[in-house]
Amino acid sequence: MLKVYNTMSRKKEEFKPINENRIKMFVCGPTVYDKSHIGHGRTYIAFDVIARYLKYRGYSLFYLQNITDIDDKIIKRASELGIGPLKLAKEFEELYFLDMELLDVTNVNYYARAMEHLPEIIAQIQTLIEKGYAYETSTGVYFDESRFEDFGKLSNRSIEELNVSRVNPEPTKRNPGDFALWKKKDEEPAWNSPWGPGRPGWHIEDTAISETYFGGQFDIHGGGLDLIFPHHEAEIAQMESATGKKPMVKYWMHTGFLNVSGEKMSKSLGNFITIEELLKEYDPQVFRYFVLSTHYRSPIDFSDDALKQSENSLKRIYKLMDTVEKLLETDIVEESETDEVYHKILKDAKKEFLEAMDNDFNTPIALSTLFNLIRDINKGINQENISKNVFKEIKNLLNEFGSILGLNFSFESSKDDLKDELINILVDVRGKLRQKKDYELSDKIRSRLREVGINLEDK
Numbered sequence: 001m002l003k004v005y006n007t008m009s010r011k012k013e014e015f016k017p018i019n020e021n022r023i024k025m026f027v028c029g030p031t032v033y034d035k036s037h038i039g040h041g042r043t044y045i046a047f048d049v050i051a052r053y054l055k056y057r058g059y060s061l062f063y064l065q066n067i068t069d070i071d072d073k074i075i076k077r078a079s080e081l082g083i084g085p086l087k088l089a090k091e092f093e094e095l096y097f098l099d100m101e102l103l104d105v106t107n108v109n110y111y112a113r114a115m116e117h118l119p120e121i122i123a124q125i126q127t128l129i130e131k132g133y134a135y136e137t138s139t140g141v142y143f144d145e146s147r148f149e150d151f152g153k154l155s156n157r158s159i160e161e162l163n164v165s166r167v168n169p170e171p172t173k174r175n176p177g178d179f180a181l182w183k184k185k186d187e188e189p190a191w192n193s194p195w196g197p198g199r200p201g202w203h204i205e206d207t208a209i210s211e212t213y214f215g216g217q218f219d220i221h222g223g224g225l226d227l228i229f230p231h232h233e234a235e236i237a238q239m240e241s242a243t244g245k246k247p248m249v250k251y252w253m254h255t256g257f258l259n260v261s262g263e264k265m266s267k268s269l270g271n272f273i274t275i276e277e278l279l280k281e282y283d284p285q286v287f288r289y290f291v292l293s294t295h296y297r298s299p300i301d302f303s304d305d306a307l308k309q310s311e312n313s314l315k316r317i318y319k320l321m322d323t324v325e326k327l328l329e330t331d332i333v334e335e336s337e338t339d340e341v342y343h344k345i346l347k348d349a350k351k352e353f354l355e356a357m358d359n360d361f362n363t364p365i366a367l368s369t370l371f372n373l374i375r376d377i378n379k380g381i382n383q384e385n386i387s388k389n390v391f392k393e394i395k396n397l398l399n400e401f402g403s404i405l406g407l408n409f410s411f412e413s414s415k416d417d418l419k420d421e422l423i424n425i426l427v428d429v430r431g432k433l434r435q436k437k438d439y440e441l442s443d444k445i446r447s448r449l450r451e452v453g454i455n456l457e458d459k
């Protein structure tokens with residue numbers, strides 16, 4: 001049985017979608033004003049694995065993400081660079097997609113840009129005004145938090161606490177904790193609305209988008225821990241007030257932070273490493289493994305040592321996979337009397353792996369199951385008592401685990417294949433050079449290859 005930790009109940013709950021087998025999942029996407037850093041990478045890899053596992057479990061999943069393409073930070077950066085804010089957003093959105101592709105984050109079904117949903121945003125604000133949850137002032141349209149009695153239920157804060165936490169509240173608001181749905185603006189960039197030119201608030205874009213694609217209720221809403229308050233709290237207030245349906249979301253899921261020396265990695269603190277920078281030094285699979293070696297709700301401390309450890313762990317898996325693939329090409333026995341023992345080892349490993357994933361997507365435990373399996377198989381390889389049939393099963397099971405985690409365990413061997421092909425090309429070129437009696441260059445190729453440990457012999 002799949003259990004999911006729900007931030008709302010602060011408990012692990014049995015996972016039962018609203019609509020039998022179909023799951024609607026929304027995860028807050030990035031504000032595209034800069035390159036994505038590896039903290040973003042952590043959150044999106046975590047939800048990618050959650051999506052993969054839900055599909056593996058046979059659910060039909062629609063995974064929706066918004067893109068915040070208008071925001072004060074975008075406008076500030078664009079004016080510094082002297083370009084339009086939407087153009088800037090588009091450029092960073094493309095880089096974000098590229099980063100996600102490199103990290104193999106491939107399960108989002110649809111990315112919805114906020115500014116392509118302006119009519120829906122305006123319509124939802126109008127509904128909130130009509131129902132008495134929102135009001136207009138000289139500076140904008142605000143949500144009246146005192147009208148929504150459940151305000152604070154996700155972050156477990158009282159209205160009083162929420163109000164105290166606001167410094168210098170906007171003077172036209174009724175309550176200090178009221179938040180903007182529409183900000184009136186005289187200067188560009190501004191868009192027309194029934195309340196004059198302006199821009200939407202941050203929280204309303206998500207609920208306008210999720211209502212458009214999912215209606216008033218859906219199964220999973222995710223994001224990083226920092227979004228619980230005020231963002232997700234505000235989303236609940238908006239959606240439940242606008243549609244009258246409760247609860248807006250069945251399972252709220254939040255990822256822990258990726259930290260550097262105990263501090264959240266963030267653009268504003270300036271302690272960030274972009275995904276692009278990291279991938280110059282490490283393979284994307286190494287970073288993915290590093291992320292999955294900690295449970296998605298726990299903080300994860302970034303360090304070179306931790307990445308090196310992930311690299312070494314991955315190498316152990318690649319090495320086993322490589323050995324298995326090579327042994328499958330030899331003429332070892334098809335069956336053996338030890339097969340039953342290995343069938344049980346593989347069956348138990350799969351059961352434990354899936355139990356770990358069923359337990360709120362516990363990837364570190366799933367990975368430790370995988371390493372116990374590797375230990376048993378390596379022992380068998382040393383004792384030479386594993387048959388071809390069992391090796392095939394081992395390969396299939398490792399690939400099955402890999403596809404759930406988004407890791408390709410045949411990776412290193414495919415690199416080896418590439419290496420072999422490159423050597424063949426060099427050998428070919430060298431042969432042609434020798435035919436043309438260009439011994440100087442052909443000897444140079446041979447000595448350079450020797451420097452990297454490859455010995456060519458002229459027959």
Ligand code: AMP
Nearest residue numbers: 030031039040043223224256257258265
């Ligand atoms: P932003 O573009 O800053 O709104 O962030 C996009 C997503 O990345 C949100 O779900 C954030 O919670 C998440 N995020 C940002 N920084 C980190 C971090 N250091 N660790 C984990 N997730 C993060």
